[in-house]
Amino acid sequence: MKFISVSTKLNIAVSGISIVSLIIGFFILFSYAQDIKLSVYTQVKQELIDEANEKVASKYRVGITNAISIANDVRIKKALATQQRQPAINSLENISINMKENTEFKNIKIHLHTKDNKSFLRNWKIDKYGDDLSSFRASVVFVNENHKPITTFEPGRAGLLLRAITPIVDENKLHIGSLEFIQGINSVTKSFDKTGEGFLLLMDQKVSEKIKIGKNFSFKKNTKFKDYIISQKYINKTFLTDAKNINMRVLFHDGYFLSSEYFYTYTDVKDFQDKKLGIILLARPLTVVNTAIDGAENLIYIALLGILGMTIVISLIIIIAIKKLVIKPLKKFENGLSDFFSFLQGKKEYVQNINIDTNDEFGQMAKSLKENIAVSAKLHEEINELNSSLEAKVEEKTKKVTTLLDNAGQGFLSFSCDLIIDDEYSKECEKLLGKGLAGKYIPDILFINNPTKQKFFQKTILEACSIDSTLVQESILTLLPNEIILNRRALQLKYKILENKKLMLIITNITAKKKLEKKVKKEQEVLKMIVEIIGESESFYDTKRDYENFIENYVDYIYSTKTSLNNINEIYRVIHTFKGAFSQLYMSDIVKFLHSFETKIATMIKNNEHTNESLLELLQSTDFTSNLNKELEIIRTILGNDFLNSQNILKINCVEISKLQTKIHDVFTEQRIDSLASKEIISHVSNLSNQKLQHLLKPYTGLVQQLSLKLEKEIYEVEVLGDDKILVNEKYKPFIKSLIHIFRNSVDHGIEDQETRLINQKDEIGTISCSFSEDDDRIQIIISDDGIGIDKEKVLSKAIKENILTRAEAETINDADIYALIFHENLSTKSEVSEISGRGIGMNAVKVEADKLAGFIEINSQKNIGTTFVFNLPKYEKEL
Numbered sequence: 001m002k003f004i005s006v007s008t009k010l011n012i013a014v015s016g017i018s019i020v021s022l023i024i025g026f027f028i029l030f031s032y033a034q035d036i037k038l039s040v041y042t043q044v045k046q047e048l049i050d051e052a053n054e055k056v057a058s059k060y061r062v063g064i065t066n067a068i069s070i071a072n073d074v075r076i077k078k079a080l081a082t083q084q085r086q087p088a089i090n091s092l093e094n095i096s097i098n099m100k101e102n103t104e105f106k107n108i109k110i111h112l113h114t115k116d117n118k119s120f121l122r123n124w125k126i127d128k129y130g131d132d133l134s135s136f137r138a139s140v141v142f143v144n145e146n147h148k149p150i151t152t153f154e155p156g157r158a159g160l161l162l163r164a165i166t167p168i169v170d171e172n173k174l175h176i177g178s179l180e181f182i183q184g185i186n187s188v189t190k191s192f193d194k195t196g197e198g199f200l201l202l203m204d205q206k207v208s209e210k211i212k213i214g215k216n217f218s219f220k221k222n223t224k225f226k227d228y229i230i231s232q233k234y235i236n237k238t239f240l241t242d243a244k245n246i247n248m249r250v251l252f253h254d255g256y257f258l259s260s261e262y263f264y265t266y267t268d269v270k271d272f273q274d275k276k277l278g279i280i281l282l283a284r285p286l287t288v289v290n291t292a293i294d295g296a297e298n299l300i301y302i303a304l305l306g307i308l309g310m311t312i313v314i315s316l317i318i319i320i321a322i323k324k325l326v327i328k329p330l331k332k333f334e335n336g337l338s339d340f341f342s343f344l345q346g347k348k349e350y351v352q353n354i355n356i357d358t359n360d361e362f363g364q365m366a367k368s369l370k371e372n373i374a375v376s377a378k379l380h381e382e383i384n385e386l387n388s389s390l391e392a393k394v395e396e397k398t399k400k401v402t403t404l405l406d407n408a409g410q411g412f413l414s415f416s417c418d419l420i421i422d423d424e425y426s427k428e429c430e431k432l433l434g435k436g437l438a439g440k441y442i443p444d445i446l447f448i449n450n451p452t453k454q455k456f457f458q459k460t461i462l463e464a465c466s467i468d469s470t471l472v473q474e475s476i477l478t479l480l481p482n483e484i485i486l487n488r489r490a491l492q493l494k495y496k497i498l499e500n501k502k503l504m505l506i507i508t509n510i511t512a513k514k515k516l517e518k519k520v521k522k523e524q525e526v527l528k529m530i531v532e533i534i535g536e537s538e539s540f541y542d543t544k545r546d547y548e549n550f551i552e553n554y555v556d557y558i559y560s561t562k563t564s565l566n567n568i569n570e571i572y573r574v575i576h577t578f579k580g581a582f583s584q585l586y587m588s589d590i591v592k593f594l595h596s597f598e599t600k601i602a603t604m605i606k607n608n609e610h611t612n613e614s615l616l617e618l619l620q621s622t623d624f625t626s627n628l629n630k631e632l633e634i635i636r637t638i639l640g641n642d643f644l645n646s647q648n649i650l651k652i653n654c655v656e657i658s659k660l661q662t663k664i665h666d667v668f669t670e671q672r673i674d675s676l677a678s679k680e681i682i683s684h685v686s687n688l689s690n691q692k693l694q695h696l697l698k699p700y701t702g703l704v705q706q707l708s709l710k711l712e713k714e715i716y717e718v719e720v721l722g723d724d725k726i727l728v729n730e731k732y733k734p735f736i737k738s739l740i741h742i743f744r745n746s747v748d749h750g751i752e753d754q755e756t757r758l759i760n761q762k763d764e765i766g767t768i769s770c771s772f773s774e775d776d777d778r779i780q781i782i783i784s785d786d787g788i789g790i791d792k793e794k795v796l797s798k799a800i801k802e803n804i805l806t807r808a809e810a811e812t813i814n815d816a817d818i819y820a821l822i823f824h825e826n827l828s829t830k831s832e833v834s835e836i837s838g839r840g841i842g843m844n845a846v847k848v849e850a851d852k853l854a855g856f857i858e859i860n861s862q863k864n865i866g867t868t869f870v871f872n873l874p875k876y877e878k879e880l
Helices: 006-071 074-082 085-102 138-146 186-194 205-210 237-243 248-254 286-344 361-406 427-433 442-446 451-465 470-477 511-535 537-557 564-584 588-606 612-621 625-639 641-645 654-670 676-687 693-697 699-710 730-738 740-750 754-759 792-801 807-812 815-823 842-852
Strands: 109-114 119-122 150-156 159-169 175-183 198-204 228-230 256-258 262-270 276-285 411-416 421-425 483-486 489-497 502-509 768-774 778-785 856-862 866-874
Touching: 006 150, 006 159, 006 175, 006 186, 006 256, 006 262, 006 276, 006 286, 074 085, 074 109, 074 119, 074 159, 074 175, 085 109, 085 119, 138 150, 138 159, 138 175, 150 276, 159 198, 186 198, 198 205, 198 237, 198 262, 205 228, 228 276, 237 262, 237 276, 248 256, 248 262, 262 286, 276 286, 411 427, 427 502, 442 451, 451 470, 470 489, 489 511, 511 537, 511 625, 537 564, 537 612, 537 625, 537 730, 564 588, 564 612, 564 699, 564 730, 564 740, 564 842, 588 612, 588 625, 625 641, 693 699, 693 730, 693 768, 693 778, 699 740, 730 740, 730 842, 730 866, 740 768, 740 778, 740 842, 740 866, 792 807, 792 815, 815 842, 815 856, 842 856
Parallel strands: none
Antiparallel strands: 109 119, 109 175, 150 159, 159 175, 198 228, 198 276, 256 262, 262 276, 411 421, 411 502, 483 489, 489 502, 768 778, 778 866, 856 866
């Protein structure tokens, strides 16, 4: 950087302050000049408006005085009272002659009206009378109704005219009509013109269009002015030519407009009802207006020159004073310190004293420096000796730390915010990350061929570097990955913030630890599976047997008489139910396999690429047994062959029970025994092959707890309530198994997380309940939860999207039909598919199984209250 002396800096500072002061002064004075100019414009505007208003008011006074005077003429009153026009014609003719000879009114216009607002006499057009004025002469109507005189501007065929209207009463004070004294504005215009000012009465063109003035206007030339009609005969052409350059938008916004010749302003013209009819355009020569402004501006310029002179003089005085009182002592300090530093570097053998003998800060500093230099010179020699000793100790300690890090079993390296690895790092780093790390870009080393992770790492580090707070930096670094897989090793990463915008990375090889964790996790999963299978052995045997039957007979599910879509959906439902059943038993490998197979079926349905042949080919090409055998082998190893082979819970063979039932029935039939006792015997024998409904529903208690842990939700233990003597036969088992989808959906869709439940003022622990009962002809199962309820809008939206409903149908559908939509195949309100839900097939499987039993389902749901499913199933006795 270029050297700049203190003297130059101070001179620049003083000059800068002077220039800034001048600029500030200029702007202040300029602003004042603008204020003066604006003040003059405001004053001129008000003067013109006041002058115009006064002269118009004078015309009003003259008009109303003449109107009242003429209205008192006896002949006029008599003419109106008798409806004989001639006396009025004679009177007005005499009045016109009188005024022409003795006043400034040469062509007066007087209009007489009847009390019912009809024209009685126009002195300038005697033959036109009797026309109704009510529709366009509001002033006449007002006077005849209110019997009060008024003055007003009102449009007519000659534009805007000054009208003075007074009521006429007879000798009995009865209202008989009104008289109108009409004036133009030319006398006012001429009075403005004499002083060089401008006056232009303008009627809004929209007003002229309403009374249809346009074509029959009294004077033809130069009547149009922008969006207005000129309403005066006398016009100064020079003034009018200049006025045509006015920007009306600026005039109305600012209240004034400046042309090259005139200062313009305006005032509104309104009638007696305060309705705007147009404007009066007013002007004063710009030379007159600028005379006042120029005087004020000259004074401002003189003041500015005075400030400039004073600033220059003061600046010179300050510069001379600074040079003598500041710069000269500083130069002595510079020379003295230069000698001292040369001494410290060994270039000089002595130090020259700093001689400043003043009683100010510089004198005190010089004295203090003399004392410090003397002490420093003595210490200099001692420091040189200590430095030599210290360098040797530091080198020895550095070697020890390096050896310690190299043998710590961890990698240590550092890098700056540019993400380039520093030269120094431990040997373990090369073992874990590769050789030659110095100078390399660390995201490329940690995340090979993964641009997304490289970019995220770079962005996060740069964000941490841009913040000064260590606490915030540490929070940001927690976003970085703490474990990666690199070169087939699992590496743990820890980040430490160092000084000078540097970071340390500590790398630990945790491959062996991860393998052990994986093994332990697998053993835990196996243990959970074994415990669940032992506790729910009946459910295990049923699921195993049904799945093996499916593998053996899946061809039977492809009906040649049904469409491929019907067949594939049936397979879809069966697989989904098996997945839920195996998940309940913690048989994770087969659950993953079935979830993958579901995805293949879902893809076929979505792409409409299914035939009975392609479905059969998919089933035949799929190995359903290997995953099952793998799980069974684990069970066999732990529980033995006897457990796997003990699939019949009943000690009596079920087939033999069926035969026994048939024989008893045949005997009773042949011997014609039809007593109550015989029926009870047959019923007791049948019950030997039946199972308790409570026993079949009980496993769902564990399922709910299992899913709630997996989904991190808190749910009370499910109680299955009902008479434990209620038995069901094999026919109900597929339906009861399908209820797994109801319980899974209650946990996944229904019960909210704890935070949401607390917000909704609920118990933070959710409740799912199950109860059952029976009467003479049916079995009823009720499953309910106190969750969020069914989102009807979401169900309808999904149904419309999947073309199950039209928008028109959705507008008229009732709640029961909306709830029924959740059983439609392939409809799910979940946005993502998981192993638990989201396929849109589980609820359909429940409906299909209920239909097979000729049962019906009722649903009651309330937002944030919960949902209840009521399943009503007919009773079926086992046929003999």
